[in-house]
Amino acid sequence: MKFNREKGVERLLLLVALSAIASLALIAVFILKEGIPFMLKVGPGNFLLSSDWQPDAGKFGIYPMIVASLWVTLGAMLIGAPLGVAGAIFLNEFVPRSVMRIIKPTIELLAGIPSVVFGFIGVVVLAPLIRSHLGGPGLSVLAGSVVLGIMVLPTVISISTDAISAVPNTYREGALALGATRWQAVHMVVLKAARSGIVASIILAMGRAVGETMAVIMVAGNAVKVPHSALDSVRTLTANIALEMGYATGMHRQALFATGVVLLVVIMILNSIATAAVRRPIGGKGNTKK
Amino acid sequence: MRIPPKYTQMFAVTLLAGATLVTLAVLLFIIVFVLQKGLPVMSVKFLFTNPQEMGRAGGIFPTLVGSVLLPLLAILIAMPLGIGTAVYLTEYTRETWVTKVIRFGTDCLAGIPSIIFGLFGFIFFVVMLGMGWSLMSGGLTLAIMILPTIIRTSEEAIRAVPHSFREVSFSLGATRWETVMKVVLPNALPGIVTGLMLGIGRCISETAAVIFTAGSSLRLPQSGFDSVRTMAVHFYILAREGLSNENAYGTAAVLIIAVLLTNLVAYWLMHRFIARRTK
């Protein structure tokens, strides 16, 4: 009799365990349901490559937003990746364990700061600085990139640190035993071994940056135009959705969902690359142990 | 002439240290800046009175309520689902295609940006299921959003329970479910609670997903189907509409303190968890 109850419990748990994949399916279905028909109606080429975004007149070109997202994200990575990886290396290799144990959680703690606060600081501190020293409206690609770059730092540091600390100590000891300095051991041996993990961290951070909404809305300016310089005001894909969702109806709303589809596709691609990068070490040194 | 490695090392380490310091400095600057401007605004009156003139004056009480109720609801929904999934994955199956599918679903879900959750929650809960902008819509959406976190941390915590504990339990005539409930879960509890706290922290900071599902009503909710405004949303509105920089800073300060507190509790629990096991 207890056996039947056990079987029942197992079945119930299986159902519960499928909730994650069920939610994912729901999300995919509904976003696609609203977005794909629209894209087919308007034509993907038109949608993605036209710079004409006038929902009231039935024009739905999101090209400026795509470029904006691209610029802001790349800019963010230009700032966040080097700082993050450098931080990860420094914390892992040149800082005593005890100090690391305080600093690492501190950085992760700081990752919990709400994105709206980052955005606000960007508006209140960063944008005026840009405006007065570099010109332009201040709320710009540059502001967005800096803010986003800072926001992804904890991600880059955290995952890169994991990758670096996963390198077996024997690698380091081997290099040191051959007369290398610590730095030589790090950049000649450890970094090569951790390379796939570090690259994965950057790509994952990129995915986060592309998906970020609230901070960019506040600091990037939100003008619908293709940027020509880093000081231009831009509107990212995410900002576009968030700003207009509140009052969009009909085809306009579907256009926003279609934008969501584009976003999802980009992020899924980035995440898949990141996962693949970790699984197969760069350099073809793949180990085929089963 | 080759530069001696000793000097390249000094140069490199200085650069690296500089980078790290910049990171820390910036992050600390943000906290200090907000707290400096916001703490003076934070008073009992601020926390417990209602806003006036759409937030230009007065306090933030309804948003405090919203920021408590919404994450609470999300956790109440995500907790059984997440822990149940983790238990299933670790205790009841081997690695089969089913578990691979479940993990794939969890990983994908973890990568979805919050604006998409906002879109989904809006079209599914608010519109299609007719729940409107409400606690329920927001809570359900946030629950799905934090589900991967809960699953991951719970699974890790459960796996950390030594296999010998399970063997002992079985050898004393316990069933699998009894072993899970009486030995495994109690032991994994600190790790699981860490995950729950991280989930709560995320819900408190979340804005995009919340605005489009829970709305932004400044009224105290009377039922699960009333709209609520969280502090994060309130802060966003205050800042963007330029309603009151002062109140904005105050709200931000409360937000930061709340998030920092939940994360601190999470980390403290995790350390206790690790310390207890290595004794």
Next chain:
Amino acid sequence: MSDAKITVRKLSVFFGQVQSLRWVTMDVPRNRILGIIGPSGSGKTTFLRTLNRLNDLFPNTHIEGEVLLDGQDIHHPGFDVVALRKRIGMVFALPVPLPMSIFDNIVYGPRLSGVKGRDRLNELVERSLKAAFLWDEVKDRLQTSGLRLSGGQQQRLCLARTLAMEPEVILLDEPCSGLDPISTAKIEEALTVLKAKYTIVLVTNNTKQAARVADDTAFFLMGEMIEYGPTPQIFTVPHDKRTNDYVTGRFG
């Protein structure tokens, strides 16, 4: 036949493709201590864990042959494994107190079986701890955590915990391997007293322990049961050369 508590016929155990036990045939006599000796990897632990079907916890295992407890096939489909494990208790090599108080450790199993009532439980705890020769040392601190005891005490706690289930058979897998001589002696003393009420199977890496404590001894090598007989005979005039080599220390 009726003298054997457990009968094993041509038992083979497979982990995936690997055959860990090879056609073992032997009886476990009632109310005696059966010692199982042999070098590491000879299948002693696998054999032990088959008796209470603890190997079921590993994926991809299957068995051939049969194991009968009081004449009943324990691998018969539909056989209540949970009930089996209440009748056959096990003490593991490393002491594993559950992270609870001493009291809770002991009543864990009985509670699950439905034993209730303060008085009954208290009496059960006292009885079990006394039988494991641990009562005097812990009777004043039953609420402290089991993890606070010394290694030897923890192992006796595990023995008491097993006894609290009032099983018919007690399996012990190298129970003294990490313990000091005094704790070892205490456990051996307990076993000698317990065999009057229980059937005991003791796997040990220490041939001298088997010589001290076991009534009968079986020698395992590479998954096969090489020889089985009364302990004095195994240690003085074994029939098989390999047995002789092992007990005289030529290999181990």
